[in-house]
Amino acid sequence: MLMAKAKFGANYKEVEVGEIVHIARDMPLKLECGVEVSDIPMAYQTYGRLNAAKDNVVLVCHALTGDQYVCGTHPVTGKEGWWDRMVGAGKPIDTDRFFVICSNIIGGCMGSFGPKEINPQTGKPYGLSFPFITIDDMVKAQAMLLDQLGIGKISCVIGGSMGGMQALEWARRFPERISSVMAIATSTRQSAQNIAFHEIGRQAIMADPDWRDGDYIVNNTYPSKGLAVARMAAHVTYLSESMLQEKFGRNLQNGEEFTYGFGADFRVESYLRHQGASFVERFDANSYLYLTRAASYFDLTRGGTRKLTDVYAGTHIRFCVVSFTSDWLYSSVESRNLVRALNAIAANVSFTEIESDKGHDSFLLDIPEFDNVVRGFLQ
Amino acid sequence: MLMAKAKFGANYKEVEVGEIVHIARDMPLKLECGVEVSDIPMAYQTYGRLNAAKDNVVLVCHALTGDQYVCGTHPVTGKEGWWDRMVGAGKPIDTDRFFVICSNIIGGCMGSFGPKEINPQTGKPYGLSFPFITIDDMVKAQAMLLDQLGIGKISCVIGGSMGGMQALEWARRFPERISSVMAIATSTRQSAQNIAFHEIGRQAIMADPDWRDGDYIVNNTYPSKGLAVARMAAHVTYLSESMLQEKFGRNLQNGEEFTYGFGADFRVESYLRHQGASFVERFDANSYLYLTRAASYFDLTRGGTRKLTDVYAGTHIRFCVVSFTSDWLYSSVESRNLVRALNAIAANVSFTEIESDKGHDSFLLDIPEFDNVVRGFLQ
Numbered sequence: 015m016l017m018a019k020a021k022f023g024a025n026y027k028e029v030e031v032g033e034i035v036h037i038a039r040d041m042p043l044k045l046e047c048g049v050e051v052s053d054i055p056m057a058y059q060t061y062g063r064l065n066a067a068k069d070n071v072v073l074v075c076h077a078l079t080g081d082q083y084v085c086g087t088h089p090v091t092g093k094e095g096w097w098d099r100m101v102g103a104g105k106p107i108d109t110d111r112f113f114v115i116c117s118n119i120i121g122g123c124m125g126s127f128g129p130k131e132i133n134p135q136t137g138k139p140y141g142l143s144f145p146f147i148t149i150d151d152m153v154k155a156q157a158m159l160l161d162q163l164g165i166g167k168i169s170c171v172i173g174g175s176m177g178g179m180q181a182l183e184w185a186r187r188f189p190e191r192i193s194s195v196m197a198i199a200t201s202t203r204q205s206a207q208n209i210a211f212h213e214i215g216r217q218a219i220m221a222d223p224d225w226r227d228g229d230y231i232v233n234n235t236y237p238s239k240g241l242a243v244a245r246m247a248a249h250v251t252y253l254s255e256s257m258l259q260e261k262f263g264r265n266l267q268n269g270e271e272f273t274y275g276f277g278a279d280f281r282v283e284s285y286l287r288h289q290g291a292s293f294v295e296r297f298d299a300n301s302y303l304y305l306t307r308a309a310s311y312f313d314l315t316r317g318g319t320r321k322l323t324d325v326y327a328g329t330h331i332r333f334c335v336v337s338f339t340s341d342w343l344y345s346s347v348e349s350r351n352l353v354r355a356l357n358a359i360a361a362n363v364s365f366t367e368i369e370s371d372k373g374h375d376s377f378l379l380d381i382p383e384f385d386n387v388v389r390g391f392l393q
Numbered sequence: 394m395l396m397a398k399a400k401f402g403a404n405y406k407e408v409e410v411g412e413i414v415h416i417a418r419d420m421p422l423k424l425e426c427g428v429e430v431s432d433i434p435m436a437y438q439t440y441g442r443l444n445a446a447k448d449n450v451v452l453v454c455h456a457l458t459g460d461q462y463v464c465g466t467h468p469v470t471g472k473e474g475w476w477d478r479m480v481g482a483g484k485p486i487d488t489d490r491f492f493v494i495c496s497n498i499i500g501g502c503m504g505s506f507g508p509k510e511i512n513p514q515t516g517k518p519y520g521l522s523f524p525f526i527t528i529d530d531m532v533k534a535q536a537m538l539l540d541q542l543g544i545g546k547i548s549c550v551i552g553g554s555m556g557g558m559q560a561l562e563w564a565r566r567f568p569e570r571i572s573s574v575m576a577i578a579t580s581t582r583q584s585a586q587n588i589a590f591h592e593i594g595r596q597a598i599m600a601d602p603d604w605r606d607g608d609y610i611v612n613n614t615y616p617s618k619g620l621a622v623a624r625m626a627a628h629v630t631y632l633s634e635s636m637l638q639e640k641f642g643r644n645l646q647n648g649e650e651f652t653y654g655f656g657a658d659f660r661v662e663s664y665l666r667h668q669g670a671s672f673v674e675r676f677d678a679n680s681y682l683y684l685t686r687a688a689s690y691f692d693l694t695r696g697g698t699r700k701l702t703d704v705y706a707g708t709h710i711r712f713c714v715v716s717f718t719s720d721w722l723y724s725s726v727e728s729r730n731l732v733r734a735l736n737a738i739a740a741n742v743s744f745t746e747i748e749s750d751k752g753h754d755s756f757l758l759d760i761p762e763f764d765n766v767v768r769g770f771l772q
């Protein structure tokens with residue numbers, strides 16, 4: 015077991031990123047873009063214990079800017095992992111019972127094969143020489159990791175948002191390995207609006223001269239401003255209008271008078287700036303480019319050339335599909351389309367639309383009904 | 394009558410901006426921020442003829458990035474004015490009947506007092522030394538312009554989006570001068586979500602080093618990239634998800650294969666980039682900062698310190714409020730709140746929610762039912 019260090023964010027803070035294995039050592043991983051990669055690092059965390067029958071594995075797939083630190087203290091931020099409230103002893107994904115694995119997706123920046131890793135051929139970070147990856151590539155890499163860890167079958171693959179895309183791709187790519195799938199606040203394909211939002215984020219990053227055509231690490235710069243704008247633009251889409259109105263409304267940051275300036279007069283402005291600034295400290299700008307690209311490319315129907323009903327025809331997998339009423343990024347309509355296709359082929363599927371005013375981020379937040387759905391499905 | 398030239402956009406293209414008068418010559422205009430300004434230019438256009446009774450005046454208020462070129466050929470873009478389909482001989486706002494006036498709002502960039510105008514005290518463009526302005530200030534300046542043109546009463550003040558905010562402010566500030574108001578796709582106050590979107594746009598502009606703390610003109614630079622990102626982020630909010638899905642879906646720009654690159658693979662990406670690039674040619678970056686700030690400050694209730702019902706208590710004005718079903722920037726909920734307040738004080742108000750899948754931009758687009766509402770209200 016290898017413990018690796020990595021540098022993060024605008025200040026290139028160096029931290030231990032945890033357990034890492036190298037995959038694709040005997041046989042290369044062929045990416046959808048055509049590039050073959052070998053001997054690439056996969057960083058991962060596990061929680062709970064693998065039982066003797068090896069049938070208690072839950073694979074958690076993280077979202078766009080998540081990572082393998084599902085619970086416990088995050089080594090970069092010092093905060094709780096992104097799903098600490100869901101995963102742990104006695105929690106809905108109960109580590110007293112399940113062996114939970116989460117790996118950093120390829121293209122990511124928490125130790126797995128990503129654009130800030132060193133390209134062995136040049137001795138420099140990949141930057142834009144990093145190959146383009148897809149959701150399918152992420153899933154193939156995860157499967158190779160599990161092979162290497164000696165894990166065959168998975169009881170449940172579970173993920174929200176882009177993690178849900180991975181879960182759905184798992185059900186298509188490796189149905190023989192998995193018993194059930196939970197696809198939360200996600201879609202079978204990235205919508206035009208979501209492609210548009212991601213394009214804005216990428217343009218904001220690439221507009222920053224400190225991005226240096228992706229070579230900011232060797233130039234010792236960092237596109238902090240561009241990445242912060244990208245995060246701010248994305249963050250608004252994770253929340254609902256009513257939640258923003260209720261939480262911030264038109265409240266001013268200081269006092270009761272406008273400053274008549276371009277400072278953060280409104281609390282919602284200050285909040286957004288903080289989101290941008292803290293993101294820059296924990297995430298890699300090139301990773302953001304590659305991962306948003308991967309999300310945009312995601313479409314289980316491949317541009318309509320295959321039907322969803324064909325994708326999952328004859329599947330034995332139990333599906334649980336969850337959406338949240340105020341999620342306008344991956345709305346309930348998207349989930350219903352998936353459920354309709356699964357019903358059409360008489361697949362085993364349950365669908366829950368959960369009442370919440372917290373928008374897309376609902377899947378990360380304290381919603382007891384959601385906890386019950388996850389706990390119940392895993393029973 | 395003065396014809397002025399002005400330089401625009403990234404290439405500082407010089408064009409005639411049309412008719413200009415100077416206002417606040419005898420008495421300064423006191424802005425809400427406390428600054429008093431004198432002898433400032435107001436650029437405007439008129440369409441149709443003022444009748445002998447001077448009772449056929451329609452004041453059109455333009456939106457955030459609009460200008461006085463309501464119809465005819467725009468001198469900068471060479472395209473039709475922004476409401477050419479609504480204003481003209483025989484059109485819903487019929488210039489055979491009405492004398493239509495539209496002035497460039499202060500803070501704007503089409504010849505009126507704005508941050509790219511020359512500060513007479515320094516001989517240089519104002520840049521960030523330009524005073525902060527509000528919707529109320531815009532309206533006071535418009536009233537001074539009308540005074541100077543010898544126009545007392547206005548038959549109807551009409552505007553969409555931020556133009557609707559001006560119309561509502563007119564009804565509060567100068568009720569004695571106006572007979573009716575059409576407030577279209579607007580709100581009585583900027584919501585938290587909309588404040589957030591505008592903050593993203595400003596941060597994108599100010600992140601661009603070519604912005605030079607607002608002094609790009611004297612430095613002969615232009616924050617094209619930042620302004621383009623701001624426009625892209627805003628533009629998505631002007632459209633509906635269903636319209637984007639229907640118009641672009643996941644269609645690729647060239648051919649049927651992904652390029653596995655960061656070019657504009659998807660048509661919606663290419664479209665957005667074009668929106669950003671063309672905006673940069675016609676709009677001033679500092680104006681964008683000041684005008685979005687003015688919109689964020691807008692709240693007829695002044696942070697709840699006065700009630701809407703008090704704002705319009707006893708009004709004789711006929712109101713027509715229009716919203717569009719798929720507009721998520723200024724949704725029908727906002728319009729209904731206004732209508733509810735007007736009904737509570739027994740004001741003369743009609744409300745129409747128009748079925749449209751085109752989002753906020755519906756008020757600029759070809760929607761016959763909307764034409765009929767405008768035509769009917771002005772009869």
